[in-house]
Amino acid sequence: MRESVMRPPRDDPQRALIAVDAMGGDHAPAEIVAGAVSAARDGISVLLTGRPGVLRPLLTKHGALADIQIVPAEDSIAMDEGALASWRRPRSSIAVACQLVRRGQADAVVSAGSTGGVVSTARLRLRPLAGTLRPALAVALPTRPLPTLLLDAGAIADPKPEMLVQFAQLGVAYAQTAYGIAEPRVGLLTIGAEPGKGNKLARRAHELLETDFPHGGLPISFIGNVEGCDLLAGKADVIVTDGFTGNVALKALEGAASYATGQLRQALAQSPAARMGALLQRRGLRELAEHMDAETYGGAALLGLEGTVVIAHGAAKARGAAAACALAASLARGQITEKIRERLGPPRSGLFLRRT
């Protein structure tokens, strides 16, 4: 069954159509639909994939039934289902969203479904970009003035060192597209500042990143090793690591943020004077919470496929879903896929040969 999708006119590069998996996420579909509606009102073209019977009343509630198309997908992948579900469910809302991108009927996908399910569905339904070894998950960390991109944040647990070089290229393309950084600084996450520090993977990746045009791709501005304490220090624009370490580090940061919030709440509530103090700080504390909040950042981008997939936090509400749509639109409008293709260079041009 092929859906007819009303695309925005192709000749307007500022328009990009985002296929939103309306059924994925802890708060799907209500919050996801609300987020998509809010993104649409901010000028982003979106469509929804999912059960029309469920989605239509939600759109009606927002008065957006006429503005946002629904592409039917009767099936969906539950949050607790593993990667296997992507094989078993060719008509799931996330699979249908990916197929729309594959057929050129949409430009990017947004889903708040389980990371495992979304990554494996996307790898199955979207073509890999020619020359990429494996796609990677890029997450924006809340550094200032601009975010630092961490990748891979969990797409592949045991990568080869060559893949880390590609992750660097993916991250550079992202930083250029989303933040307009001309020459993003790339750091390698490891456990000491000197080149010889780290595990085998990191040591070999360091050697590869140091070569002038790593693996036939465009040059990378490699600043060397960075450590766990540098993740939020704004030292690098792109930090590469394997998906195991990246995922543990990312979740450690999330855990630390919620720990600090809890401790702070306790500290601020322990005396009447302190509670009064907290009242006086309402605005500052609210802004801080907002800045630390993952919902503001739109989620993780799966890069290295023919089409970008933005994975919002599983617990995303309307604001998180809307931010994910905005990120997907920004990456699609900036033609990140083209940029990555260019950065990686012609496929197989000595991908494994140009070791110095």
Place this chain on the structure above:
Amino acid sequence: MRESVMRPPRDDPQRALIAVDAMGGDHAPAEIVAGAVSAARDGISVLLTGRPGVLRPLLTKHGALADIQIVPAEDSIAMDEGALASWRRPRSSIAVACQLVRRGQADAVVSAGSTGGVVSTARLRLRPLAGTLRPALAVALPTRPLPTLLLDAGAIADPKPEMLVQFAQLGVAYAQTAYGIAEPRVGLLTIGAEPGKGNKLARRAHELLETDFPHGGLPISFIGNVEGCDLLAGKADVIVTDGFTGNVALKALEGAASYATGQLRQALAQSPAARMGALLQRRGLRELAEHMDAETYGGAALLGLEGTVVIAHGAAKARGAAAACALAASLARGQITEKIRERLGPPRSGLFLRRT
């Protein structure tokens, strides 16, 4: 040259003599000596290794020259020297401290020297405990009500899965000795709750930890996989991982703490009302800072050798050095080395055979 050391009487198990490397650390020797003096005044027996010409005036200043013995070591390892220095410097202050333990003239070592230098010197100068594959660094994370131990925090970057089982035994012995937890809960740090999640190392370690008496040692209360966000959640008493991931995660937590402090300071200072509020919260915020402060926790313990080495933070001041002495004394008094030996079981009793 053999130093004669005045040991406290052997028949008092509450006495343990701590050899403090007075020359290691960013603020050595002044702050380290001040910390050792403070520990001695709290009833801990300490001696100092280092340059007598430098240390004597410092002890005199504290009025402690008569109470604390100096064991001369004319050499020392600089903070920026790598592991090789431990071979080249048999008379460094850290090497001499380790030799005192090896000869039974002291019970544990404290150093704020560079982790790499201290670990490699200790591995070189102290015997491995029979049956241990590799020593591991254990760090106490500030969970409540009791700390969670993370190991390995960086002693070995590419361990075998069997080593992670031993790290669990080391951590259990530590939690029993230092915190009196009868059956510490052990978690494996990985990137998903299900047993199949993680990289190859974590998946194999999971299988090994699930066996009833892992590798012929005493039974472990294994609670399964934990994730980065669980490090500060108090879900487990001991969390095991490889030294690469452990070090990155630990430093990510440290980085997050200093990031949160900076953001908070900014938020609290942005308006007169907020500044007034912060004034009202002085006590709560001070207590919070203290609780988050690494100096309170004494540092990392290198376990699995014949004698415990506590590595204080490189930037440790007097309070950090004193806390490290207290931790070393607590582990030595609790006879942690004996406990580990017992937990690991008779050496080679099927160390690599009891796979189920």
